[in-house]
Amino acid sequence: MPDSDTTNTNTDANTTTTTTMTDDADLALVDVTKRYGETTALETLSLEFRPGTFHGLIGPNGSGKTTLFAMLAGLTRPTSGRIERSSATTVGYSFQEPRFYPSLTVRENLEIFRGFADDPPPASWLETLLEELRLEPAADRRADELSGGFRKKLDLGLALIKRPQYLLLDEPLADVDDYSRRRIRAFLDDYCEGDRTVVVSTHNVAAFADALDRLTVVVDGDLRYDGAPEDDVVSQYRSLLE
Amino acid sequence: MDLLALLRKEAIGSRRNLGLLVVLLLVLPGGIVAGTAVFEQTVPQDVPVGVVADEEASEGDVAITTMAMEQFATPVEYDSDEEARDDLQREEIYLVVHVPGGIMDEETDANVTVVSDHAFAPLEEPINESLGIAESELDGAVASNASIDHDQVGDERSLSEFLVPTGVFVFVTLYALVYLPYQLRSERLVLDRLQTESRLETVVASKLLFYGAALVVSLSAVAAVGWWLGYNVATLSPLTLGVVGVTFLYLAAIGLAVTFALGLRQTALFVNLGLALAIFGLSSLVYPTGFFSSRQGTISELLPTYYSSVTTRSAMLRDAPASLYADYLLWLAATAFGSLVLLQLSLIWYRRRR
Numbered sequence: 001m002p003d004s005d006t007t008n009t010n011t012d013a014n015t016t017t018t019t020t021m022t023d024d025a026d027l028a029l030v031d032v033t034k035r036y037g038e039t040t041a042l043e044t045l046s047l048e049f050r051p052g053t054f055h056g057l058i059g060p061n062g063s064g065k066t067t068l069f070a071m072l073a074g075l076t077r078p079t080s081g082r083i084e085r086s087s088a089t090t091v092g093y094s095f096q097e098p099r100f101y102p103s104l105t106v107r108e109n110l111e112i113f114r115g116f117a118d119d120p121p122p123a124s125w126l127e128t129l130l131e132e133l134r135l136e137p138a139a140d141r142r143a144d145e146l147s148g149g150f151r152k153k154l155d156l157g158l159a160l161i162k163r164p165q166y167l168l169l170d171e172p173l174a175d176v177d178d179y180s181r182r183r184i185r186a187f188l189d190d191y192c193e194g195d196r197t198v199v200v201s202t203h204n205v206a207a208f209a210d211a212l213d214r215l216t217v218v219v220d221g222d223l224r225y226d227g228a229p230e231d232d233v234v235s236q237y238r239s240l241l242e
Numbered sequence: 243m244d245l246l247a248l249l250r251k252e253a254i255g256s257r258r259n260l261g262l263l264v265v266l267l268l269v270l271p272g273g274i275v276a277g278t279a280v281f282e283q284t285v286p287q288d289v290p291v292g293v294v295a296d297e298e299a300s301e302g303d304v305a306i307t308t309m310a311m312e313q314f315a316t317p318v319e320y321d322s323d324e325e326a327r328d329d330l331q332r333e334e335i336y337l338v339v340h341v342p343g344g345i346m347d348e349e350t351d352a353n354v355t356v357v358s359d360h361a362f363a364p365l366e367e368p369i370n371e372s373l374g375i376a377e378s379e380l381d382g383a384v385a386s387n388a389s390i391d392h393d394q395v396g397d398e399r400s401l402s403e404f405l406v407p408t409g410v411f412v413f414v415t416l417y418a419l420v421y422l423p424y425q426l427r428s429e430r431l432v433l434d435r436l437q438t439e440s441r442l443e444t445v446v447a448s449k450l451l452f453y454g455a456a457l458v459v460s461l462s463a464v465a466a467v468g469w470w471l472g473y474n475v476a477t478l479s480p481l482t483l484g485v486v487g488v489t490f491l492y493l494a495a496i497g498l499a500v501t502f503a504l505g506l507r508q509t510a511l512f513v514n515l516g517l518a519l520a521i522f523g524l525s526s527l528v529y530p531t532g533f534f535s536s537r538q539g540t541i542s543e544l545l546p547t548y549y550s551s552v553t554t555r556s557a558m559l560r561d562a563p564a565s566l567y568a569d570y571l572l573w574l575a576a577t578a579f580g581s582l583v584l585l586q587l588s589l590i591w592y593r594r595r596r
Contacts, residue, residue, distance in 0.1 A: 070596070073438045074437070074438060075434060075437055075438065075596060091438070093435070093438050095434065095435065099431050099433075099435035100431070100432055100435065101429060101432050102428070102429070102431065102432075103429075113435070113439065116439040116440060158435060
């Protein structure tokens with residue numbers, strides 16, 4: 001759960017955010033700016049992700065959420081500032097657009113990516129993922145023959161296959177059917193137990209409103225809010241956008 | 243109106259794929275036509291030949307024989323027959339011309355002996371024609387009754403056998419320069435995920451290792467079919483495996499470097515295809531360097547693919563020790579190293595563009 005003493009909030013987009021890093025955060029951005037040519041995707045942003053939290057990274061399309069995730073996952077480097085990530089920290093990343101081996105089956109994809117882990121979870125974890133993500137019916141189908149929902153679920157499974165300490169999910173429920181959504185939501189809630197962190201990036205705050213322990217709102221590359229969510233997260237988000 | 247709308251879509255789409263279309267519609271056809279400029283003749287023009295003077299031969303004898311050979315070749319003088327024959331096997335020269343004494347002596351029936359290598363089967367007919375011309379030149383220039391004899395060394399080879407190493411080289415070029423980049427590009431979507439789990443360098447290394455090792459399967463197939471057809475070709479000799487391996491390595495590294503440098507775009511496949519066509523046209527795969535023109539010869543000798551082609555042919559058709567090709571192999575290894583550096587730079591460029 002969020003630690004209100006060290007929560008850094010910035011309710012006014014025009015004020016400067018000051019961050020005090022906590023000792024228990026293994027993953028953080030410090031004064032990070034990311035530019036693509038003339039375009040600024042993120043501006044002097046500091047943020048930390050604490051163990052055992054369900055962290056919502058919310059913002060409209062194009063606000064810099066995916067860029068932020070790409071930096072946390074080590075796919076791109078900040079133009080200035082730094083990413084703090086201890087060497088022992090494991091991060092799983094579910095992409096907005098699914099990323100997998102198209103010519104391999106669902107099961108083969110999961111097996112291959114399980115092999116990347118230094119200390120892989122038991123093989124039964126793969127079966128658990130197939131079941132919890134409702135991937136079993138497609139387990140032996142080629143990934144490039146899957147429907148949009150199954151593709152998204154496979155990508156989620158690949159992010160989870162190492163059972164990482166930090167799970168970064170970019171619009172994880174897009175294209176997923178309602179029944180699977182409920183199953184996945186429940187599964188992710190359980191996943192946070194045992195000091196694991198789930199960070200969900202979405203523009204659809206309502207989908208995760210009742211699960212969030214911490215809320216970060218990013219708009220046009222600026223940190224608009226970072227702190228505990230209010231009871232009515234949707235209204236809170238709307239007011240932050242205005 | 244449907245047609246107009248669809249044509250408009252094609253025009254807009256073409257604008258978005260301008261790089262690809264420039265390569266496909268301008269660079270490739272233009273390059274093919276420009277490439278024809280180096281193929282000027284169908285009889286040997288500037289083929290390097292070695293001239294070895296017998297002990298009795300005078301400077302005049304050598305000079306007059308050299309002049310006769312200059313009709314179709316660039317003569318290079320050698321001190322010993324052994325040295326010249328080594329270079330014959332290395333394809334530094336394509337004939338060894340033995341100059342006897344007394345060519346200038348009108349009372350002597352001077353007999354010039356020209357030695358070629360059985361392994362270079364396509365050269366047999368052009369050599370016979372060219373030597374006929376040289377014999378006429380020589381006979382007209384000296385008072386003696388001069389003639390030219392043609393001997394061949396090495397095991398007799400058919401044109402079919404000669405084409406086996408050429409076919410292997412063509413296959414390896416297409417496999418490394420076109421297929422492997424295509425295969426990697428087909429997995430471009432997973433590269434982002436792979437980079438969260440591993441290094442791009444490791445991903446590329448796994449491709450080079452796997453597809454390089456898989457070449458043994460292809461060479462085994464070549465060996466099996468060759469055996470079935472009764473060919474005497476050393477497809478799986480250590481030298482063959484070595485030269486094919488290093489050729490695959492540098493061509494694949496170049497192909498992948500182009501692919502990453504162009505951001506895994508489709509254009510890269512066409513650029514690599516263009517490179518493969520240029521290699522086929524300019525590496526003297528079937529005819530000796532300088533056969534078509536001096537320019538073609540000069541270009542060939544600058545290309546590592548020429549040395550790959552020669553060493554592959556020698557490994558498969560000639561009974562020569564690998565040490566004879568040590569400098570060629572060193573040059574190919576240096577090319578492989580340079581290509582890997584280029585690949586590393588393209589990977590850095592690819593990552594920095596993100």
